[in-house]
Amino acid sequence: xxxxxTRLTVWPLDGIPEITAGTDLVDVIATAxxxxxxxxxxxxxxSKIVSKAEGRFVVADDREDAITAETVRVVASRTSPTGxxxxxxxxxxxxxxAAAGVDASNTPEGTVLLLxxxxxxxxxxxxxxxxxxxxxxxxxxxxxxxxxxxxEGQTDHAIxxxxxxVFEDLRGGTDAEGRPLVVTMPCVGDELAAAADLxxxxxxxxxxxxxxxxxxxxxxxxxxxxxxxxxxxxRDMFRLGADEAYAEGFAAGAASVAPHPA
Numbered sequence: 001x002x003x004x005x006t007r008l009t010v011w012p013l014d015g016i017p018e019i020t021a022g023t024d025l026v027d028v029i030a031t032a033x034x035x036x037x038x039x040x041x042x043x044x045x046x047s048k049i050v051s052k053a054e055g056r057f058v059v060a061d062d063r064e065d066a067i068t069a070e071t072v073r074v075v076a077s078r079t080s081p082t083g084x085x086x087x088x089x090x091x092x093x094x095x096x097x098a099a100a101g102v103d104a105s106n107t108p109e110g111t112v113l114l115l116x117x118x119x120x121x122x123x124x125x126x127x128x129x130x131x132x133x134x135x136x137x138x139x140x141x142x143x144x145x146x147x148x149x150x151x152e153g154q155t156d157h158a159i160x161x162x163x164x165x166v167f168e169d170l171r172g173g174t175d176a177e178g179r180p181l182v183v184t185m186p187c188v189g190d191e192l193a194a195a196a197d198l199x200x201x202x203x204x205x206x207x208x209x210x211x212x213x214x215x216x217x218x219x220x221x222x223x224x225x226x227x228x229x230x231x232x233x234x235r236d237m238f239r240l241g242a243d244e245a246y247a248e249g250f251a252a253g254a255a256s257v258a259p260h261p262a
């Protein structure tokens with residue numbers, strides 16, 4: 001197993017055209033790959049082209065209205081000195097991110113682009129289609145750019161997965177010193193997405209990358225998808241922003257000491 005991991009190779013697929021509603025992504029990716037794919041390869045596909053192919057455009061003169069429509073729960077909201085408001089919210093997919101994943105870049109005037117309806121299903125469909133057409137057992141990650149709590153900047157994360165493990169469960173094993181690993185469970189889905197983004201870039205129009213060297217992660221199409229990465233609310237230790245948590249606690253405290261009517 002160790003020898004299979006000695007080298008990790010990541011490269012972008014050239015020749016992906018502009019994607020429009022109804023585009024067959026399996027056909028586009030298979031054509032661009034030109035026979036270069038092998039068993040165990042993992043394709044990382046930018047969610048924007050999945051959304052475009054699925055026709056996830058909505059008319060929205062105001063992007064904020066679209067964000068509100070996609071929001072299930074507001075985690076934090078901040079207004080900058082310039083008056084711009086940033087909202088960190090939970091969207092309908094359970095993901096916590098800025099702007100609910102609503103994208104207004106590189107879309108037709110007067111429209112915004114929403115995330116795929118079911119990124120895991122999208123990833124499985126692409127993986128299954130490529131396996132059938134090319135005869136190779138590949139996995140697919142659908143990625144999107146997200147920020148991280150406590151850290152500046154953004155990286156790509158897995159929001160959909162088909163035929164590839166998103167966690168590498170090392171619990172029960174031992175480290176290099178022989179000590180037991182109790183809680184070690186790397187999110188390899190996010191690691192694959194971030195690695196692929198190094199070669200895709202944001203403005204190079206290279207929305208698909210291939211990762212080779214982790215065939216041990218590729219398996220049946222019904223493996224748990226990226227939705228399993230989202231931490232359930234009951235185990236979320238940081239479900240609110242700092243100011244929001246303070247306001248909620250202050251209101252609860254005030255209510256508890258308020259005089260009761262006689």
